[in-house]
Amino acid sequence: xxxxxxxxxxxxxxxxxxxxxxxxxxxxxxxxxxxxxxxxxxxxxxxxxxxxxxxxxxxxxxxxxxxxxxxxxxxxxxxxxxxxxxxxxxxxxxxxxxxxxxxxxxxxxxxxxxxxxxxxxxxxxxxxxxxxxxxxxxxxxxxxxxxxxxxxxxxxxxxxxxxxxxxxxxxxxxxxxxxxxxxxxxxxxxxxxxxxxxxxxxxxxxxxxxxxxxxxxxxxxxxxxxxxxxxxxxxxxxxxxxxxxxxxxxxx
Amino acid sequence: xxxxxxxxxxxxxxxxxxxxxxxxxxxxxxxxxxxxxxxxxxxxxxxxxxxxxxxxxxxxxxxxxxxxxxxxxxxxxxxxxxxxxxxxxxxxxxxxxxxxxxxxxxxxxxxxxxxxxxxxxxxxxxxxxxxxxxxxxxxxxxxxxxxxxxxxxxxxxxxxxxxxxxxxxxxxxxxxxxxxxxxxxxxxxxxxxxxxxxxxxxxxxxxxxxxxxxxxxxxxxxxxxxxxxxxxxxxxxxxxxxxxxxxxxxxxxxxxxxxxxxxxxxxxxxxxxxxxxxxxxxxxxxxxxxxxxxxxxxxxxxxxxxxxxxxxxxxxxxxx
Numbered sequence: 297x298x299x300x301x302x303x304x305x306x307x308x309x310x311x312x313x314x315x316x317x318x319x320x321x322x323x324x325x326x327x328x329x330x331x332x333x334x335x336x337x338x339x340x341x342x343x344x345x346x347x348x349x350x351x352x353x354x355x356x357x358x359x360x361x362x363x364x365x366x367x368x369x370x371x372x373x374x375x376x377x378x379x380x381x382x383x384x385x386x387x388x389x390x391x392x393x394x395x396x397x398x399x400x401x402x403x404x405x406x407x408x409x410x411x412x413x414x415x416x417x418x419x420x421x422x423x424x425x426x427x428x429x430x431x432x433x434x435x436x437x438x439x440x441x442x443x444x445x446x447x448x449x450x451x452x453x454x455x456x457x458x459x460x461x462x463x464x465x466x467x468x469x470x471x472x473x474x475x476x477x478x479x480x481x482x483x484x485x486x487x488x489x490x491x492x493x494x495x496x497x498x499x500x501x502x503x504x505x506x507x508x509x510x511x512x513x514x515x516x517x518x519x520x521x522x523x524x525x526x527x528x529x530x531x532x533x534x535x536x537x538x539x540x541x542x543x544x545x546x547x548x
Numbered sequence: 549x550x551x552x553x554x555x556x557x558x559x560x561x562x563x564x565x566x567x568x569x570x571x572x573x574x575x576x577x578x579x580x581x582x583x584x585x586x587x588x589x590x591x592x593x594x595x596x597x598x599x600x601x602x603x604x605x606x607x608x609x610x611x612x613x614x615x616x617x618x619x620x621x622x623x624x625x626x627x628x629x630x631x632x633x634x635x636x637x638x639x640x641x642x643x644x645x646x647x648x649x650x651x652x653x654x655x656x657x658x659x660x661x662x663x664x665x666x667x668x669x670x671x672x673x674x675x676x677x678x679x680x681x682x683x684x685x686x687x688x689x690x691x692x693x694x695x696x697x698x699x700x701x702x703x704x705x706x707x708x709x710x711x712x713x714x715x716x717x718x719x720x721x722x723x724x725x726x727x728x729x730x731x732x733x734x735x736x737x738x739x740x741x742x743x744x745x746x747x748x749x750x751x752x753x754x755x756x757x758x759x760x761x762x763x764x765x766x767x768x769x770x771x772x773x774x775x776x777x778x779x780x781x782x783x784x785x786x787x788x789x790x791x792x793x794x795x796x797x798x799x800x801x802x803x804x805x806x807x808x809x810x811x812x813x814x815x816x817x818x819x820x821x822x823x824x825x826x827x828x829x830x831x832x833x834x835x836x837x838x839x840x841x842x843x844x845x846x847x848x849x850x851x852x853x854x855x856x857x858x859x860x861x862x863x864x865x866x867x868x
Contacts, residue, residue, distance in 0.1 A: 348738060368738070369742075369744050370746075372742050377742070384736050384739040386731065386739065389731055389735070393731075394732075396728055398744065400744065401744040403725045407721065410725075411716075411717050421725075461742075463743075464744055
């Protein structure tokens with residue numbers, strides 16, 4: 297069963313067609329990778345599905361519900377979380393507060409309970425703080441909970457962004473180049489994390505350039521070029537596909 | 549808890565001031581200062597926390613003032629009801645002004661808010677049946693309990709209590725999921741939306757809150773002054789309010805209080821120093837110096853000073 301499916305999804309920026317008639321299915325509970333040369337439309341795919349960029353034509357279905365045209369925050373609350381290619385943390389908040397921001401949809405207290413500081417609100421705050429600490433522990437950041445994320449090592453900032461995405465309790469997680477700019481040790485941490493998430497039943501869509509990474513974790517691979525799918529299959533099949541080799545390496 | 553002691557100290561200062569200082573002019577000035585502090589506190593919330601900008605706060609100030617004046621004088625309602633209506637109308641106007649902020653940022657948003665301030669100002673001048681226009685609005689009732697008019701000192705206590713209430717509400721909101729979401733939005737709109745948070749709703753709330761405090765300040769001013777004319781509601785005043793928030797410290801809980809009181813009293817101190825001809829120039833220079841050398845504003849500096857004097861430990865705000 298596909299948790300997310302696009303039907304003839306097209307996105308153009310002026311004359312540039314970044315996603316051309318894409319019909320992609322992301323199988324539930326699996327790790328799917330989206331690869332392709334620079335400018336092939338991978339990040340655009342994520343931005344259109346999550347609502348950051350309005351869709352030009354076509355449809356996106358999440359659990360068989362049409363989500364094209366919905367606001368980013370609505371789509372996020374439905375259970376689609378993401379990280380960004382260029383890390384986007386809240387630099388003015390501490391590490392744990394960064395995670396807590398994504399817990400906001402789970403709060404039931406209104407402004408009046410907040411101002412009156414009711415026991416219900418205090419309890420909610422405590423529960424969500426525990427939940428946030430749990431997530432920080434999962435990504436190995438519990439010691440840094442009250443530090444500022446500014447100036448933290450790149451790999452740790454990545455992990456924090458993933459923890460923040462997980463705070464939404466998503467069913468589908470988009471990771472946009474999580475291993476970019478990381479050392480082998482650092483991305484080993486993220487690989488292990490992805491296996492844990494898969495065991496927990498979270499579907500992942502991975503956009504990545506590091507082939508070792510994809511080979512190790514991806515169950516299914518889509519290859520994009522010029523906004524279109526040029527190949528799909530298991531990594532071992534893709535690896536030998538002449539079209540893929542041509543897109544990446546040019547004509548032999 | 550030392551923090552409670554600190555708050556108790558602040559309350560004591562407010563209680564003692566009118567008892568120790570009976571000078572009517574000083575008290576009137578302090579009342580104006582507290583009104584400005586309430587308004588600037590709203591701006592700190594809007595700009596420092598939620599990351600939105602408004603150069604049209606004098607518009608809300610006018611809406612609060614004229615609404616309360618109209619409902620008390622023309623319709624004979626009691627003052628508290630007039631003030632509440634003033635706040636309510638102002639908040640509604642704030643909701644409306646938040647709409648352009650969905651699409652616009654920084655420079656463009658500030659232009660829209662300036663335009664809003666100008667529109668309200670034109671209405672004040674031209675809607676003579678309601679506002680009295682350039683001739684002014686006369687006979688606005690002064691604060692009273694039963695048939696007894698309050699003294700300036702008692703009004704000072706009332707305003708002080710309201711200011712503490714406003715700062716307390718802001719403090720509670722800041723240290724909640726709403727406050728965190730606003731600070732997050734200040735950093736990054738798209739990332740905040742991706743956390744399942746509607747930034748539109750946050751912007752509506754932030755503009756509404758700031759407008760509400762400006763409306764309250766306006767209504768309080770109307771009943772303090774007893775007479776309204778269009779002068780206090782010009783664009784010059786709007787920029788003055790922003791200067792108060794910036795000088796006090798946009799990111800700081802006490803920023804509005806420090807800036808509002810400081811920039812109201814400063815020109816008066818200069819007046820006593822024989823600088824009356826230059827006070828506007830000196831005030832502007834001080835604003836520029838503070839912005840360049842203390843970009844965090846005076847709030848944190850004054851707070852650190854108090855900490856040193858009273859040997860208070862730095863409260864770890866990050867422990868939530």
